[in-house]
Structures are given as C-alpha cells and as structure tokens.
Amino acid sequence: MSQPSIGVAVIGAGMAGRAHASGYRSAPAVFATELPEVRLVAIADAHEPFAVDTARRYGYQRAETSWQAIAEAADIDAVSVVVANEDGQAMADHAAKSDRVAAVGFTFRRSPAINAIRQQVTGGVLGPVTHFNGHYWCDYGFRPDAPMSWRYRGGPGSGALADIGTHLVDVGEFLCGPVTSVRGTILSTMIPDRPVALGAAVGHAAGVPVSDVREPVRNDDIATFTATFANGATGTFSVSRIAYGLANALGFEVFCSGGAAAFDLARAAEFTIADGTPASEVNGYRQVLIGPAHPYITRGLPMDFPSVGHGQNDFFTFQARAFLDEIAGLDRLPRCPGLAEGLHNLRVLEAVVAAARGDGQAVRVEP
Ligand SMILES: NC(=O)c1ccc[n+]([C@@H]2O[C@H](COP(=O)([O-])OP(=O)(O)OC[C@H]3O[C@@H](n4cnc5c(N)ncnc54)[C@H](O)[C@@H]3O)[C@@H](O)[C@H]2O)c1
Secondary structure, rough: OOEEEEEEEEEEEHHHHHHHHHHHHHHHOOOOHHHHHHHHEEEEOOOHHHHHHHHHHHHHEEOOOHHHHHHHHHOOEEEOOOOOOOHHHHHHHHHHHHHOOOOOOOOOOOOOOHHHHHHHHHHHHOEEEEEEEEEOOOOOOOOOOOOHHHHHHOOOOOOOHHHHHHHHHHHHHOOOOOOEEEEEEEEOOOOOOOOOOOOOOOOOOOOOOEEEEEEOOOOOOOOEEEEEOOOOOEEEEEEEEOOOOOOOEEEEEEEEEEEEEEHHHHHHEEEEEEEEOOHHHHOEEEEOOOOOOOOOOOOOOOOOOOOOOEEEEEEEEHHHHHHHHHHHOOOOOOOOOHHHHHHHHHHHHHHHHHHHHOOOOOOEOOO
C-alpha cells in the first residue's frame, strides 16, 4: 500500500455532494478489503447548515464553510468537488500539469446494466452499435414556480443540456465510441423566468419558499440533437427538465449489427435484449436480471444476487471505490475518466450549441 490511510473530504453538500459523502462511507465495504483505511474527514459547503448536517449524517469528523479550508488541511488526501459546474478547460489544464489523480464523475459508467450491455457491444452477441437513441427526461423544472438556482443561470446549452445531457452524451460515447459531429439541435426555453428562492436550497429546491421577484431564464429547458460517432453510428438525443411525471428518466435503445438492447434507469437492475436467439418463432426482446455474472455486483452489493435491486446511489459507491483504489495504487475497477475526457464531453456540448445557431450543417467536434 502506498499510503497508510486516505483522508477524504467533499466540497458541496447539496444533492450530489451527499451522494459522494455516502459513496466514500460505503466504498471500503465493497469488492475487497485491501484498501487503506479511509478517514471521513470533512464536508464543506458555503451554507454552513448543509455542511454540518451532511457531516453528521454520514459520519465525517468536521464541517467547513470554505473550499480553502479543505485545500489547506494536512489530513485530507482525496476531495470530491460537487458544486455548480466550473471552468473545465482550466481544470483540465491544471490536472495535466499535476501528478495527482484527477477524475470526473460520469457516474452512469458505473451502472452494472449499462456495463453489461457494453460487454455485449464490444465483445458479445450484439456487436457494434449502428444507432443509439437516448433520452434523459426530468421534471424538476416543470413548475414555473420551481425556484431560480445555478441550474437556470447561463446562456444556451448551460441548462438541461449541461446538467443532464452531459451524462446522456457520456453514456452514448461509453457504448458507441467518440462523437465526431453533431447537427439538428433545438434548444428551447419554455419557462422564461423563475422566482427567486427565499432560503438555501438543495438540488432541485422542491418546497423552498419563493419571493414575488422573478429572474429571467435564458438557458435550455429542452435540448434535442443528432450525432455521428467515429464508427459511423448515428445518435439521436433528447433531454428535458420539464418532462412532466418523470423525475429522473435516463434511458436508451441501442440497435447493433447483431441485435438490440434497451435500458431504463427506473429499472436499473435489469435490461432487455434481442439477439436472434432462441429460434425465430419465439424470438424477441427478453428481460435480463442483473446478478453476479455482471459487472460490479459480486461483493459490490451487501446481497449480491439478482432481484435485490440497486440504483444510482450505488453507482456513487462504485465510483468512490474506483477513485480511492486509483489513489491507493490499486487497479481492480475501471478507472474514473480523467479531466481530458470531461473536457471532451464539454466540446461535444459546445458543438451541440453551435449546431443550434447554424444552418443545419454538421458541426465537427474538436478532438
Ligand atoms: N453524477 C451525478 O449523477 C450528478 C447528479 C446531480 C448533480 N451532479 C453534479 O453535481 C454538482 C452539484 O449539483 P447538486 O445537484 O448537488 O447542486 P446543489 O445546488 O444541490 O448543491 C451545490 C452545493 O454547493 C454549495 N456551494 C456552491 N458553491 C460553493 C463553494 N464555492 N464552496 C462551497 N460550497 C459551495 C452550495 O451551497 C450547495 O449546497 C453539479 O456539477 C451537478 O451537475 C451530478
């Protein structure tokens, strides 16, 4: 072991910060035991009550109110930065010059079902994808009185596209390889202003009282576009934060050279597949229950057999474990994507925005 222990901290105690805090807490319990001791050291949030509450709930030693307190602490080795989206180019440039482990949380890469489908695409019965059709539909912005927050501030492309479209694009590339061009973008803002929140809010700020003052919204409630992947596959993408009745609906179909598969996050522990077997008289999509034969399950869940269920919170545990493993010099799980991959994702999103302004021509994604 390169280190006797790893002290961890989380900056941002909002919705996703809590998932990171919980992930670090669970990470030593999964997969194997040779990880160095993980010390749950600090949670920082600009809004002190959030930091205090998260530290208490997840068993961290202290709460802080500034990221500087985390950066300067001698007892912290690993940090998750879980605040509003930041300057990706500056972060990637800095990471490239550093010998520290720096990673991006593309959490859906830790989905056992998405990995199981990927195995069938890259070396199994499905073969290469010819068409990826994906959606990420949420309804956190459906009500015109959902309070203003960082999610609604910024220009076109910084809305639903950056918040949830980023994950859908990454899932598409995880299965199909890199996007090389995009076209046909529509970015729509359907609710042009939002009320100012009267209190501090977590995540989508449900239930927070609002004032009569409204701020304009200029970023996207809905984003749709098409893409071409390097292998020639076609991608069709649909993203919304005002999709009534769907709180967190990520799903996709992949049509491949040897069959097809589909995934729905609401049924995270299963997927459907059609691959020409058994005999054609009874062929069709069939349900595959995720279990020990699939990635991440054996020793990744307390009860590691089919039908016990798992979901997005577990992906954070697997992600935290992979990050801690890499810091400890262990190489068991697929590594977290580096900041260069995060920057590439932003380049795809930039091209999507450029395609909304253009004349219908494809916009190349800068490599
Ligand atoms: N991987 C995933 O599945 C996933 C899911 C949700 C959100 N996210 C990402 O996580 C990030 C945070 O999203 P969220 O939903 O948790 O937001 P949030 O608004 O719930 O929480 C953000 C928190 O950061 C705090 N904060 C802001 N600036 C700060 C600073 N400079 N120092 C300390 N604290 C600060 C705020 O007070 C707030 O409590 C975003 O980048 C979002 O895109 C990822």
